[in-house]
Amino acid sequence: MEVLRLPLSASQKGKLISAGYTSIASLSSASPSHLALELKVSETEALEILKSVSDGSRLQSTSSSFTIVDGAQSAWDMLQEEETSIHITTSCADLDSILGGGISCKEVTEIGGVPGIGKTQLGIQLAVNVQIPYDYGGVGGKAIYIDTEGSFMVERALQIAEACSADMAEYSRLHHKGPQACEVKTMQPKDFLENIYYFRVCSYTEQIALTNYLDKFITEHKDVKVVIIDSITFHFRQDFDDMALRTRILSGMALNLMKLARKFGLAVVVLNQVTTKYADGQFHLALALGDSWSHSSTNRIILHWNGNERYAYIDKSPSLRSASAPYSVTPKGIRTSDSNNKRIKHV
Numbered sequence: 001m002e003v004l005r006l007p008l009s010a011s012q013k014g015k016l017i018s019a020g021y022t023s024i025a026s027l028s029s030a031s032p033s034h035l036a037l038e039l040k041v042s043e044t045e046a047l048e049i050l051k052s053v054s055d056g057s058r059l060q061s062t063s064s065s066f067t068i069v070d071g072a073q074s075a076w077d078m079l080q081e082e083e084t085s086i087h088i089t090t091s092c093a094d095l096d097s098i099l100g101g102g103i104s105c106k107e108v109t110e111i112g113g114v115p116g117i118g119k120t121q122l123g124i125q126l127a128v129n130v131q132i133p134y135d136y137g138g139v140g141g142k143a144i145y146i147d148t149e150g151s152f153m154v155e156r157a158l159q160i161a162e163a164c165s166a167d168m169a170e171y172s173r174l175h176h177k178g179p180q181a182c183e184v185k186t187m188q189p190k191d192f193l194e195n196i197y198y199f200r201v202c203s204y205t206e207q208i209a210l211t212n213y214l215d216k217f218i219t220e221h222k223d224v225k226v227v228i229i230d231s232i233t234f235h236f237r238q239d240f241d242d243m244a245l246r247t248r249i250l251s252g253m254a255l256n257l258m259k260l261a262r263k264f265g266l267a268v269v270v271l272n273q274v275t276t277k278y279a280d281g282q283f284h285l286a287l288a289l290g291d292s293w294s295h296s297s298t299n300r301i302i303l304h305w306n307g308n309e310r311y312a313y314i315d316k317s318p319s320l321r322s323a324s325a326p327y328s329v330t331p332k333g334i335r336t337s338d339s340n341n342k343r344i345k346h347v
């Protein structure tokens, strides 16, 4: 339950949110004196706030016990659900193959990598590919692109959309013959761009507000099947002295994103920077805000260089084995690596 739903005054809610307390769970271990200090209110007021929280959490546990009973699933149902789960292609056959078909809907996938490795390119590619219609083996959805860094280039999105549209026309020519060919429509590059809802966020408060607003937006736009955040940690890497506050805000945001993925059956893709850390006499790649963020995604893919070639590595997943695959960034977008094509042909 969010603090916004508690019977508190607007100013109390505002103070809680500014201090990073966005959910009841985030307040569960707060003491009155600590809360008073953080919200700059009297201890009596802090106590009143905590009483509302405990009433709210009692209410939540009563209602959630009904939800659990109502929504109980057997392990068999879960397996069926997993086997029929839908994926968004990355346009790289090798990467799709190690991912079990592409980026999984209903889950949060974190994609990390050094600057210039192709995170934004992959993000734009997914925003286009999610729209590939069912007739072409796609998901037929729309995309939300949340740009925190200002790295989304609309000209590049158009280029990738043009390539996707051309590929669809080619697929149609090869697979849809006779009367069927007239029924199956290819999409124009303009259609792809129209189906990407773009949000530019310039501060972490805007990012929190937008994350909280997504539920409402997607309820009104149910065909959204992917939410891309480029990048999740950008606004949290600077001007943040209070690490506990940062961890609380990030955990609250991660929880919200996971709920969205489950509720609407969509893929949440969060892009993240990696940095190098020195430990045990060696340099290791580490995700930005690693410790405070590391439990927040279901799957994690690391993009890295191997010589002159780009590789994607599955670093964490509850259902996929660790594996890596080469990929290319071409003028048409993300594609299967040429060198891998050659290797396959030579075998």
Ligand SMILES: Nc1ncnc2c1ncn2[C@@H]1O[C@H](COP(=O)(O)OP(=O)(O)OP(=O)(O)O)[C@@H](O)[C@H]1O
Binding pocket: 113, 114, 115, 116, 117, 118, 119, 120, 121, 122, 151, 156, 159, 273, 329, 330, 331, 332
């Ligand atoms: N039109 C294009 N044709 C071919 N390659 C391109 C094209 N546009 C971009 N690239 C490749 O993509 C790289 C940039 O990728 P991208 O912006 O996705 O990196 P990033 O991982 O998001 O980096 P950062 O963390 O700095 O945002 C370029 O260095 C270039 O190699």
